[in-house]
Amino acid sequence: MRRFTILAFLIGGVLGAGAGFAIGIFAFPFLFPPPPAMETLAEAERARAVATGTFIHADPSDPVHYGSGRVTVTERSVFLEADFDVGPGPLYHVYLVAQPEVRRSADVRNAEFVDLGRLRAFQGSQRYAIPPGTDLARYPSVVIWCRQFSVLISPADLARAAAAVR
Numbered sequence: 001m002r003r004f005t006i007l008a009f010l011i012g013g014v015l016g017a018g019a020g021f022a023i024g025i026f027a028f029p030f031l032f033p034p035p036p037a038m039e040t041l042a043e044a045e046r047a048r049a050v051a052t053g054t055f056i057h058a059d060p061s062d063p064v065h066y067g068s069g070r071v072t073v074t075e076r077s078v079f080l081e082a083d084f085d086v087g088p089g090p091l092y093h094v095y096l097v098a099q100p101e102v103r104r105s106a107d108v109r110n111a112e113f114v115d116l117g118r119l120r121a122f123q124g125s126q127r128y129a130i131p132p133g134t135d136l137a138r139y140p141s142v143v144i145w146c147r148q149f150s151v152l153i154s155p156a157d158l159a160r161a162a163a164a165v166r
Contacts, residue, residue, distance in 0.1 A: 036121055036123040036124035038124055038125060046072065048074055048075065050074055050136050051073040051158035051160050051161055052072050052073070052161050053141075053157050054070050055068055055070075055071065055155065056154060057154065058155055059103075064089070065151060065153045065154070066087045066153075067084075067086040067153055067155075068084075070084070071084070073158060073161075075136070077128060077129055077130055078116055078128045080125060080128075084125065085123045086119070086122050086144050086153055086154055087122070087153070090146065091118070091147045092145065092146055092153060093115055093118055093145050094116040094143075094145075095114065095144075095145050096114040096130070096139035096141070097111050097139060097140075097141040097142070097143050098113065098139050098140075098141075099140070100141060100157065101141070102141045102155040103155065105151050105152040107152070108143060108145055108152055109150065112138075113139075114130070114134055116128035116129065116130065117129075140158050141156065143156070
């Protein structure tokens with residue numbers, strides 16, 4: 001009987017620790033999100049925009065993975081505008097994706113992409129540097145991607161900016 005009690009205690013401890021860890025992964029970004037970002041894009045750089053787009057809620061039946069707001073792409077950076085907003089989660093990254101009209105996670109998994117880095121805030125304006133030599137004409141989409149679970153959070157289709165067409 002004593003062995004059974006010790007075994008039950010150990011199994012309960014392992015399961016409890018595992019469940020606590022799993023809940024922490026999901027709950028932490030919701031309970032303690034980073035403050036909204038407030039970076040700026042100089043007017044001179046904005047005038048040299050190559051493309052613009054708007055993040056969308058790709059799967060309206062999914063209430064957790066959503067996004068909205070505008071994005072501006074210059075030759076050197078991807079700038080998420082002040083109205084940018086995504087549902088919180090773990091390990092989000094900003095990708096340039098060589099696939100037009102990304103709407104499913106498989107669209108990103110099956111395409112070439114450039115990882116611009118980890119998302120620093122779930123709301124607000126923020127800038128991500130584009131690696132030198134990146135041919136922006138090959139990347140018609142910007143997406144917010146969850147690397148931890150390989151899930152599309154929010155895509156933005158890019159349209160060439162008027163300044164880039166001249």
